[in-house]
Amino acid sequence: MSLTILAIDDSSTMRRLVQSTLVQSGYAVEVAEDGIDGLEKLDQVKPDLVITDINMPRLDGFGVIEGVRAHPTFNKIPVLTLTTESAAEMKQRARKAGASGWIVKPFDKDKLLMAIKRVCGV
16 A cells, blocks of 8 residues: 655755655655645645645644644644754644654655654554
8 A cells, every 4th residue: 555645845846856755665745835735735635644844935834733633534644844944942843733753854765764654654
């Protein structure tokens, strides 16, 4: 069974990089350009995992995490943050909102794949 991943990032370069990396590893990947776009795509994409940036226009990653956790269907799926932020208080805020893990950009492919396997139990 292939996992479906929704990757949310305001950088088109980062969206393409994440999508390419994950598709090559056998995952189905849909992308969204910001938090609002991502939350609007939940019902359509039906992801098994959400990967979100933190700093985005319209709705940041904390809002994405909270939105996923408030969704009646997807509130239990893992949410990974993939961001340039590395401050302990940002990580703590993400954890409090319900994030399952934190990866710092630029990401290492193997670390990203290990994090996905860890939070998705595959």
